[in-house]
Amino acid sequence: MLVVLKPGTPATEIDHITEEVNQSLNVTIEKSVGKHKIVLGLIGDTATVDPFHIQKISPWIEQVLHIEKAFKRASREFRYGEASEVIVPTPNGDVYFGENHPVVLVAGPCSVENEAMIIETARRVKAAGAKFLRGGAFKPRTSPYAFQGHGESALQLLDAARKATGLGIITEVMDTADLAAISSVADIIQVGARNMQNFSLLKKVGAQNKPVLLKRGLSATIDEWLMSAEYILAAGNPNVIFCERGIRTCDDKYTRNVLDLSAIPVLRQLTHLPIMVDPSHATGKSEYVAPMAKAAIAAGADSLMIEVHPNPAKALSDGPQSLTPDSFDKLVKEISVFGKAVERWEETSLMPALV
Missing domain, CATH: 3.30.70.1140 (Phospho-2-dehydro-3-deoxyheptonate aldolase; domain 1)
Structure with a gap:
């Protein structure tokens, strides 16, 4: 009520x-x-x-x-029709996520591999206009034999990249036992697609004060996604960002998943919370990232998460969907046209002008 x-x-x-x-x-x-x-x-x-x-x-x-909806706090009505914003303090200043603010760029590798790699990537994505570095320390993988991340040592490397560049840090939590260590480094804590309905984990991240990035489950409906956000909000944390990263459908031959762009306007109508789109995980192929990133901005996304690696061919995880730093530079120039068209683009002194 x-x-x-x-x-x-x-x-x-x-x-x-x-x-x-x-x-x-x-x-x-x-x-x-x-x-x-x-x-x-x-x-x-x-x-x-x-x-x-x-x-x-x-x-x-x-x-x-x-309020008739099952998701009370997440509903648009809870703010009487107004959008909320998630304000994240970083060494470079506060960053605002929300529909009334410029599109926020998040970029970096799937996994943190070594210090030189993560700092080099952080510097390049910052120069292109990113406000956050994403990098996995703990990695959920389909195969138990795949690279699972370096764990706590990778958190130390993310912290080094943060100090070197001033970028905010986004990294994933998989286990409540790791939450304290992750929250000591991360500016935003990511709950991945495979944990979207891990309700014990949602309650724990909701009980701490760092903003939470909630990725959509592989086969989750929008109502299920909203109810997962409700768990976090109900635990006391008002700062939740949705992330659409592609869903499973009957055809996965050509792309890793199917990017549900319609989820953006649907969420905009249903919830006051900000919306991020991850075209890298959605498509699984670097050549499809740019068109989907442009489409996401046109559809109203508040933020983009792009995988960037200095040498995708040698990446320990998700190389095929990762852009090189040069490709990311090019992408930012291209999507800036769309961002300006919808009046949601902020030029930075470090970002190269569109030519």
Whole structure:
């Protein structure tokens, strides 16, 4: 249930309304401050609550609404139709994810292999305009014999790249036992596709304060994806970013997965949370990354995650879908045209001008 307050409602009146609701209902109250509205979200069993019972508490209450969707906190209605933003502090300054901000570029290798490789990649993607370095320390792999990542030693290398470039760090958590070590280095903690419905893990990442990047499961419906985000939000962490990375369909002969671009406008209608797209994992082939990245920006994505490796042919994981640094430079120039067309592009002094 939502209690929408009138513009200019005094803080004392908000406290009064909150106290009155607490006394009459067994609910959790969460305040959401948007650009135009202040909304109190009543979380709990409110299905039988008469909105008029709440409305009469104060003349400062503009409207009382029931949220019919199962995903309460993630729903667009929870923000009274407004988008939220996820603000991530990095050594280079705060980075804003959200539909009212420029597209954020995230780039880097699938796996952290060695110090020289990760720092070289970080410097190149930063020069091209990336704000975050992605790199796997712990890697979920289909085969138990494939490279699983270097673990905690790779976290130290990510930290070195962060210090060398000022880029924010995104890396994946697979096990709750590793969460503390990862959160000490990562600026955003990624929950991968294979763990999207690992509810114990979702609760743990929701109980810590680093923003969470939630990748869509390989065969997950949008409702299932939204409910996974709800687990994180319900645990207390409001900073969740969705990441569409391709889903399984009946045809996987030509691409690794199928990039569901329609998920972008669907999510935009259903949720207030930011949306990232990973065309690298979706397509599985480097030659398809550019067209899908352009399409994602045109469809309204708030961020792109691109795999970049200095020598894809020798990459320990996901080489075929990785761009070289030179290819990434070219991609950024090309997608900047689309970003500017939708008025969501921020030029940087390091980014080469489009020629």
